Amino acid sequence: MENIVRLDQARKKRIHWDTVIIVAVFHLAAVAAFFTFSWANLAALLVVWWISGSLGIGLGYHRLLTHRGFKTPRWLERTLATFGTLALQSGPIAWVTTHRLHHAFTDTDKDPHSPRNGVIWSHIGWIFKGTAQRQPDAVVKKYAPDLLRDPYLGFLDRHYYLTSVVAAGILFLIGGWTMVVWGIFLRTVMLWHFTWLVNSATHLWGTTRFETTDDSRNNGFIAAITFGEGWHNNHHAYPRSARHGLTAREFDINWVQIRILERLGLAKDIYAMDLDAKEAKVYKKAA
């Protein structure tokens, strides 16, 4: 254990220059979008954004793999995880480990990305330094043992950039390099910042429905740009709930999609917060 702590401290001091360079290159490449607009390029961005941000990160990495708010057939779980890798936010096991640590230690010193350690840190700084997405094996084993059991998720974790390379190739064949700028570079940068805003902004600004011990907030703007992930105070109060927007006004596209999967027979044992009953329970369709 002592070795783990020492490793942890050593890694905390190290700046991850590979991440710094990749993030910088993507931001620079995204600027080319300003000079290469076309409706086809915009459509490509929107489609890949939905696949990676909504199906991949929101449904796959977050509500399914991290919090196990519902169950899907194994092939669909793997498909959603594969879509998640398109976001270039690390593989599913590293992402889930980081996010489970965030819930276990929200807004404390052990939180990987709390605004209490600085707004810039919580938004982007945490990926450049420290152990945030490079947890020691012992930590991964402790926080994501369920994911380690699936060798396919392990493969995705080691090679999470592959789907972006394949997607870039497909976009190039369809619409040339300008479509790659929109569908890969601009879309990735956009999705990075939208996801990071959940870590930064929704721990700073918005409303509080539930008295949680952390700083989480419900933020409609962030929910609108993250397919429903911005109802973050609801989420911290009931992390396992597959439903984050709890009223008709709290629009939650990811929840709507989980309901659609249920109707298709592809999602079951859905665990969801019921505001009237003031508890989270296995979701039952109205008779």
Ligand SMILES: [Zn+2]
């Ligand atoms: Zn949070």
Ligand SMILES: [Zn+2]
């Ligand atoms: Zn969460």
